[in-house]
Amino acid sequence: MHKQDVTIYDVAREAKVSMATVSRVVNGNSNVRKETRERVMEVIKRLHYQPNAVAQGLASKRTTTVGLVVPDLTNLYFAELSKGIDDIAHLYKYNIIITSIENQLVNENQTIQSLLNKQVDGVIYMSNDLSDSTIEAFDRTNTPVVLAGTVDSRGKYPSVTIDYDEATLDVFGQLYQDGKHHLAWVVGDTESSVNRDHRIKAYREFCQEKGMEPHIYGHKTNYHDGYELYADLAKDGIDGVVVTRDLVACGILNAALDAGKSVPDDFEIITASATPMAQVARPSLTCVKQPLYDMGAVAMRLLTKLMNNEDIDEQEIKLPYELMRKATTLNK
Amino acid sequence: MHKQDVTIYDVAREAKVSMATVSRVVNGNSNVRKETRERVMEVIKRLHYQPNAVAQGLASKRTTTVGLVVPDLTNLYFAELSKGIDDIAHLYKYNIIITSIENQLVNENQTIQSLLNKQVDGVIYMSNDLSDSTIEAFDRTNTPVVLAGTVDSRGKYPSVTIDYDEATLDVFGQLYQDGKHHLAWVVGDTESSVNRDHRIKAYREFCQEKGMEPHIYGHKTNYHDGYELYADLAKDGIDGVVVTRDLVACGILNAALDAGKSVPDDFEIITASATPMAQVARPSLTCVKQPLYDMGAVAMRLLTKLMNNEDIDEQEIKLPYELMRKATTLNK
DNA sequence: AGAAAAAGTGCAAACGCTCGCAAAAATAGC
DNA sequence: GCTATTTTTGCGAGCGTTTGCACTTTTTCT
Incomplete structure (x- = not known):
């Protein structure tokens, strides 16, 4: 003022x-x-x-601020990632400008450009699919970018993830081994590169190998989507599903129970990204536990190196995940 | 660079x-x-x-950036509030610097000072209890502050909340009416002003009026806290609880079920702040549904007025809440 | 003690933009 | 066609720092 x-x-x-x-x-x-x-x-x-940090920023060309690009703050998946990022950012004295992208009111390019105009020293991108124009904007400003919990098909930026292919084979392998041979993937965005190029692709290969027909149900993002999807699953004779979002998995689970189905005996469910929600559901959900906090922390640490022009050893960091066998799958 | x-x-x-x-x-x-x-x-x-937004900021003394002070990003309560804030902020072309405070690594004053040094045009505070030194820092920089989902005992800043006193009487009234007369409050922070000056206070008065002994269990913040607390509740003969955090409520619920208790017949549970978690639990949790998104949105809108030196009509805005009677309480 | 090296300090030009003021150009009024 | 207005423009002094360079002062070494 x-x-x-x-x-x-x-x-x-x-x-x-x-x-x-x-x-x-x-x-x-x-x-x-x-x-x-x-x-x-x-x-x-x-x-x-x-x-005055603004004057410092102008004079030194460093704002000690990093931008976070996230699809949805209220998704615990991103919230956990963000927490890991935030802690490390604090450690290195960076502030965080958070930008949610799902917000359809404004277009993505504009939003990211506005972030860049604030002269952020780096960006952690957690949304799906960088657009070409977004990449151009990053290039133009020479801003380092790290992907957390997501990949880009161009492989242009360093990323921190788990091995989605392996995790996919793990979970479907588990279901198959449990004697469930009518399996399905329930995913949110079918076009994100994690889903399209890894989870779905690996699943199709798995099906091919086992001689099963692949079933993919896309665009399921909330509890009700899941709850209502169950009827379709039942009609299609599905006896085992893997679900990308655990909120959706909870919907399916509750619908199955409400329909009198026996879980896990007749129907198994695994969620591919566990959040605290998974432990609340009853029976508790078998899940892939991704080290979200660590992924965020590692991504931020990586970014600090890039911002200091340090060399980084790996371009694609894959952290170990854990398959937690709970009560929506048979005990091995 | x-x-x-x-x-x-x-x-x-x-x-x-x-x-x-x-x-x-x-x-x-x-x-x-x-x-x-x-x-x-x-x-x-x-x-x-x-x-260059930094240069603009220096020259114009406005950064079109607001600071968000939040205890924990991974708490859906704050995430929903933040989403409301974020949408309105976008609308008015503000960026958001998010600062989580729970982070014990650095002290609160320092963190907030660093936010202020970035010359944010305003702050939305969602944490508990402003410290005197924090307030001094706000005063020194003349930064408008709005509280969202929290209150300050000094009443110095505008706030957007629900009526916590009324909500408290509502939920305990419901339990009492259902014939449960050994009631308890399970809260997180017993010293936050919302809890201390409203929820707990109103509860004590209610107990006094009904001739019941008040039971307050503090510092319960996660699922396991809840799960383990159940044993104590059972020992103390509690037959109805209200829980501030629904994650804790889920823990209590599951522990009660695991202990073979019949919910809601022998034991009722209400959560005082519903998030999507409440609908996932089975039986689904009776809850106070706070309009979190709207609270955030209203708070941000209020802040835009303050930042433009416009007059505001109300200092303490209370939005309507809804008591959603689900399956952890008897049907009326 | 004197020279060389190291440590400490000051100068002032950026950094990229805004905004009050004054001047110039366009329009209106008669 | 000539003033009086109104609309457009340009000027340049900030905004509060950082930083390369040059200059002192102090320390180190013979």
């Missing part, structure tokens, strides 16, 4: 040094005599001086 | 106008001749000019 009350200039005058010296003290530059530093610090404290 | 490639100056030169005129075009100032505007816009597009 109005002019800042106390600036670096005031501190300089009061401490009888130049602005440059105050700046050095503020930034912890070691080339300052101890007595000078103490004098300046005393004045800073006395005057309640706080550096 | 390096110098910005194309600046307002380049556009000005190319379009044969002054920087001032380009600035006017960029900011939609109407005092520009149509032909001039078009010429400038053409150059902007051709050169891929994007205004």
Whole structure:
């Protein structure tokens, strides 16, 4: 609003040094005599001086701010990822500008451009499918980008994920081994590259190998979608499903129970991304436990390196996941 | 990193106008001749000019950024609030810097000061209990603050909530009416002002009036806390609980069921803040449905007014809630 | 003690934009 | 056609920092 009350200039005058010296003290530059530093610090404290980060950003071209691009904050999957990111960001003194993309009110390019205009030092992208124009915008500004919990088919940016192919084979293998041979994938976005290029693809190959017909139910994103989908699954004779979102899995589970089906004896369910929701459902959901917090943390750490122009050793980091056998599958 | 490639100056030169005129075009100032505007816009597009928001912020003293202070991103309660905030923020072209406070690694004052140093135009505070020093920092920088889903005992800042006193009486009234007379409050933070000054206080008065002994179980924040608490509740002869967090409520519910208790016949549960989790649990949880999205949206709208120095009519906005009678309480 | 090296400090030009003011151009009024 | 208005433009001084460079002061080494 109005002019800042106390600036670096005031501190300089009061401490009888130049602005440059105050700046050095503020930034912890070691080339300052101890007595000078103490004098300046005393004045800073006395005057309640706080550096203006905007001016710092303009002068230094670094804002110590990173952008987070996320489809939906209220999805625990992204919330957990974000928490890992946030903790590491704090550690390295970065602030986080969060931008949710699902918001149809504005278009993605515009939103990301506005993020870039804020001169963020880096971006962690958790949404699906970078558009070409978004990539151009990143290129133009030379902003480092890391993908967390998602991949891009171009392989242009480093990513932190789990091995989706392996996880897919694991879960369907489990169902198959349990004697369920009419399996289905229930996914949210069929066009995201994680789903299209990994989960669905690996599933199709698995089906082919086992001589089963693949069943894919797309665009299921909330509890009710799941609840209502169950009727279709029953009609199609499905006896085992893997579900990308556990909220949807809960819907299916409850619908199956309400329909008098016996889970896991007649019908098995596995969710491919466990959140606390999975442990709440009864019977508790067998799930792939992705190390979401760690994925976020690793992604952020990676980004700090990129922002410092350090070398990174791996471009595609895959963290270990855990298949937690709970009560919606038979005990092995 | 390096110098910005194309600046307002380049556009000005190319379009044969002054920087001032380009600035006017960029900011939609109407005092520009149509032909001039078009010429400038053409150059902007051709050169891929994007205004540097940091420089704009320094020059104009407005960053079009607001700070969000939140205890925990992975708590759906805050996530839903944030979504409401985010949508309205987008609408008004504000970006959001999110700061989670629970993070014990750094202290709250420092975190908030760093937010303020970024020159945010306003803050939405969703955590509990502003500290005096935090308030001083807000005052010093003259930053408007709105509370969402929380209150401050000083009543210094506008807030958007539901009527916690009324909601408390509602839920305990319901349990009492159902014939449950050994009631308990299971809360997270017993010292937050919402809990201390409203929920617990109203509950104590209710107990006094009905001649019941109040039971308060504090510091219960996750599923396991809830699950394990059940044993104590049973021992203490409790036959009806209200729980602030539904994740905890789910823990209690499942423990009760596992213990062979009949819900709701012998034991009733109500959760005081419903999230999608409540509908997943079986039997589905009776809950107070707070209009979280709307609370966030209203809070953000309020903040935009404050940031524009507009008058606001109400200091404490209370939105209507709904008591949803589901399956963990007797049908009326 | 004197020279060389190292450490500490100041100067002032950026950084990219906004905005009050004054000047110029366009329009209106008669 | 000539003023009086109104609309468009340009000028340039900030906004609050950082940082390369040059200049002092202090320390180190013979």
